[in-house]
Amino acid sequence: VDDIEPLTDHDAFYREHHADAVRWAVALVGDRAVAEELAQDALVAVDRKLEGLENPTGYLRRVVVNRCASWHRSHQRELRRMRRATAGAPTTYTPATDEMLSLLTALPYQQRAAVTLRYWADWTDADIAAALGVAESTVRVLVHRAVATLRTELRPEGDQP
Amino acid sequence: MNELTDEQVIGRVRAALDEAHDTEPAVALVARSTGPDRREVLRWVGIAAAGAVVLGAVGWAVTRPGNDEPVATLPEPPATTVLPATTTTEPVAAAPWFVLASPDLVPGEETTEQWGGSDLHQAWEWADGDEYGLVTATIVTAPTSPTPEGDYLTEEVPNPPDGRLWILTPNRSDTPNADSTALDWGFEAFWARSTGEVWLFRSVGLSKDALVRAVASATPGSGVPIVIADPSARLLGLAGPQGSGRSQSYTSTADGTEVVVRTGEAVLLGSLSGPDLELVTVAGRPGWQTSNPFDGSGRVVVMWEVGNGTFGQLLVPAALADRVPGLIAAIAEVPGNPARPVPTPDTGDPGADGPRWELTSADLVRGDPATEQWTSGADSIQAWEVRNGDVVGILTAARIVDPDPALPQDATLDEIGPVSAGRLWLATFDGAAGALGPSAYWQRPLGELWLFRQAGLPREVLLKTILDATDGSTEPIVLTDPTATPIGSAVGGGGTNVVQQYTSTSGGGQVTVRTGGPGLLEALAGINLTEVTVAGHRGWLAGTVAGDGTVLVVWDAGDGVFGQLVVPPALAERADELIAAVTESPAD
Numbered sequence: 001v002d003d004i005e006p007l008t009d010h011d012a013f014y015r016e017h018h019a020d021a022v023r024w025a026v027a028l029v030g031d032r033a034v035a036e037e038l039a040q041d042a043l044v045a046v047d048r049k050l051e052g053l054e055n056p057t058g059y060l061r062r063v064v065v066n067r068c069a070s071w072h073r074s075h076q077r078e079l080r081r082m083r084r085a086t087a088g089a090p091t092t093y094t095p096a097t098d099e100m101l102s103l104l105t106a107l108p109y110q111q112r113a114a115v116t117l118r119y120w121a122d123w124t125d126a127d128i129a130a131a132l133g134v135a136e137s138t139v140r141v142l143v144h145r146a147v148a149t150l151r152t153e154l155r156p157e158g159d160q161p
Numbered sequence: 162m163n164e165l166t167d168e169q170v171i172g173r174v175r176a177a178l179d180e181a182h183d184t185e186p187a188v189a190l191v192a193r194s195t196g197p198d199r200r201e202v203l204r205w206v207g208i209a210a211a212g213a214v215v216l217g218a219v220g221w222a223v224t225r226p227g228n229d230e231p232v233a234t235l236p237e238p239p240a241t242t243v244l245p246a247t248t249t250t251e252p253v254a255a256a257p258w259f260v261l262a263s264p265d266l267v268p269g270e271e272t273t274e275q276w277g278g279s280d281l282h283q284a285w286e287w288a289d290g291d292e293y294g295l296v297t298a299t300i301v302t303a304p305t306s307p308t309p310e311g312d313y314l315t316e317e318v319p320n321p322p323d324g325r326l327w328i329l330t331p332n333r334s335d336t337p338n339a340d341s342t343a344l345d346w347g348f349e350a351f352w353a354r355s356t357g358e359v360w361l362f363r364s365v366g367l368s369k370d371a372l373v374r375a376v377a378s379a380t381p382g383s384g385v386p387i388v389i390a391d392p393s394a395r396l397l398g399l400a401g402p403q404g405s406g407r408s409q410s411y412t413s414t415a416d417g418t419e420v421v422v423r424t425g426e427a428v429l430l431g432s433l434s435g436p437d438l439e440l441v442t443v444a445g446r447p448g449w450q451t452s453n454p455f456d457g458s459g460r461v462v463v464m465w466e467v468g469n470g471t472f473g474q475l476l477v478p479a480a481l482a483d484r485v486p487g488l489i490a491a492i493a494e495v496p497g498n499p500a501r502p503v504p505t506p507d508t509g510d511p512g513a514d515g516p517r518w519e520l521t522s523a524d525l526v527r528g529d530p531a532t533e534q535w536t537s538g539a540d541s542i543q544a545w546e547v548r549n550g551d552v553v554g555i556l557t558a559a560r561i562v563d564p565d566p567a568l569p570q571d572a573t574l575d576e577i578g579p580v581s582a583g584r585l586w587l588a589t590f591d592g593a594a595g596a597l598g599p600s601a602y603w604q605r606p607l608g609e610l611w612l613f614r615q616a617g618l619p620r621e622v623l624l625k626t627i628l629d630a631t632d633g634s635t636e637p638i639v640l641t642d643p644t645a646t647p648i649g650s651a652v653g654g655g656g657t658n659v660v661q662q663y664t665s666t667s668g669g670g671q672v673t674v675r676t677g678g679p680g681l682l683e684a685l686a687g688i689n690l691t692e693v694t695v696a697g698h699r700g701w702l703a704g705t706v707a708g709d710g711t712v713l714v715v716w717d718a719g720d721g722v723f724g725q726l727v728v729p730p731a732l733a734e735r736a737d738e739l740i741a742a743v744t745e746s747p748a749d
Binding site: 017022023026027029031032035043093095096097100101115116119120135137138140141144145147150151152154156 | 164166169170171173174175176177178179180181182183184201356357358461613
């Protein structure tokens with residue numbers, strides 16, 4: 001028992017936030033495995049600065065949002081290309097989920113972040129605004145536009161190919 | 162169509178993300194790095210709005226060369242520049258620069274100006290017969306008022322395509338100098354969009370009727386925020402919420418007044434104001450000159466098009482206003498800075514006219530045609546066919562003017578160098594994406610990123626073909642290699658494809674046929690490329706595109722129209738039969 005070291009603040013922060021970070025990243029990239037890696041990166045980045053942070057959770061939110069944005073930038077062309085190339089091929093997800101993930105990927109990143117973080121990750125508009133670096137009113141506009149686009153593009157459930 | 166309610170849409174979002182969260186995909190769409198340490202994020206500084214407010218909501222901060230400490234640094238870089246590990250990158254070289262040579266004007270120190278704001282700016286040139294002027298637009302995402310305020314004479318336009326629209330006339334005669342916002346400009350338009358945004362248009366040199374016509378043809382764009390789909394309009398430039406420029410003051414030995422030379426983005430065009438717009442030529446480039454009698458300064462503003470979304474500016478105080486022609490003649494470009502015009506967005510959209518092709522096969526059931534919007538993040542896409550000995554391949558190039566320069570995180574990057582300009586990397590991907598073959602990422606001196614992709618081209622042929630690539634004057638990128646023949650070019654960063662899916666009644670999935678522009682060529686990838694003929698048109702077939710046996714065929718129907726056939730792995734052995742079954746749809 002004496003060999004067991006007590007949890008450090010770093011360990012505690014990691015344990016407390018790992019699942020959340022993964023969930024947030026899933027909202028932003030739509031892929032569990034990629035999300036886990038991005039969340040891990042973000043947690044490592046926060047860990048390096050943990051002592052100096054007034055709001056480590058808020059900082060983690062921002063880092064996750066930014067890392068996922070970078071991931072989208074560097075992969076969007078590959079994603080689009082692969083999506084076109086693999087159209088009609090069987091996918092891992094149900095057709096409805098596949099359709100939604102595809103539509104989310106097609107949204108501008110800030111719209112995607114706003115709608116998924118608000119309605120799935122349960123962030124407040126203030127949290128989203130802080131992480132995206134925009135005004136709360138902008139978040140509401142982003143959500144409105146995202147939902148409007150999805151509503152236009154979505155097929156009724158069961159009508160997916 | 163039964164449109165879903167907001168609640169149903171949100172429910173679908175939640176259900177999809179629940180499933181994605183709880184599912185570990187068997188095969189990732191793209192290869193991933195093996196650990197967090199492989200990525201090295203270049204820290205970018207965010208420059209807060211500070212210093213003198215020059216233009217509306219845009220704030221400027223000034224730093225001096227060699228002392229580029231930011232005014233404020235964000236705690237986490239704003240999701241921007243990702244560079245490969247073990248690579249150190251110097252800041253991108255400066256944009257073209259101009260000097261003023263006059264014996265009685267003493268040059269001061271060059272400064273770097275960083276500006277930050279929250280709004281997007283675009284500028285167009287409008288030319289229709291005798292009517293000539295400039296139109297600028299600002300998208301205000303969080304307007305303080307949904308209706309126009311200020312010293313204007315307002316006239317609401319009935320039944321606009323969206324929201325509410327007013328045309329504003331500066332109220333000069335009643336209250337000169339009372340409201341600089343109103344008085345600095347010609348006719349304006351205030352368009353309160355249904356999304357909550359306000360599109361604020363300003364004009365210089367245009368009649369009210371011309372501005373109304375320009376605004377009436379403005380729609381949200383896919384590659385740029387606003388498209389003015391009128392042949393009289395030419396996009397001059399686009400400026401995002403943040404950017405930078407250069408400035409240098411020249412002090413008169415006679416009276417101590419200062420002339421300023423500056424370069425920057427389209428937002429600078431906002432400084433042109435006044436009732437008259439005079440056309441001038443500066444350093445061989447087309448430009449404009451204004452002087453606004455209503456702002457009380459007597460200052461003359463001269464601007465010129467540098468290219469690549471950049472503009473030059475000369476500010477002459479009232480005391481030197483009579484010397485403007487001579488000062489313009491004394492401006493020279495610093496050698497060695499190539500420049501070229503911003504391409505005009507492609508207002509034609511091959512996919513917008515409906516499907517051009519039909520696939521006729523006894524066991525394929527045709528679905529309803531659908532459209533898909535796509536954006537590329539690039540401002541242009543070009544394609545070439547490359548014939549080098551026995552090698553036949555397709556090369557595409559995407560030019561990203563404002564790239565937040567990003568190199569792929571999960572590729573093996575080999576820097577090729579030295580090259581004629583900037584830095585060039587060859588990227589190869591691991592895993593499933595490895596079947597795409599090598600790509601090339603060329604970071605250009607002016608900050609652009611050129612992204613080359615290929616199908617059928619080995620590494621050495623790819624490099625040979627692109628190494629002499631240069632900036633073009635009519636096309637964004639010119640390949641001088643004689644083995645490369647241009648086959649398509651599209652600007653505007655996005656478009657519409659028409660998608661037609663055919664379901665196999667005997668199993669095997671769906672065959673997809675698309676009609677679109679040269680962007681469809683981007684999906685061609687892989688080591689092997691075969692020439693085919695589809696509906697009488699020259700085409701190319703790439704097998705095992707996604708590493709899973711998918712067969713993809715693209716053909717060139719001419720006039721910028723391309724077709725695409727995607728055959729799932731289970732039907733791959735029928736590819737030849739399906740290619741032969743593609744026919745041109747009867748014209749409407």
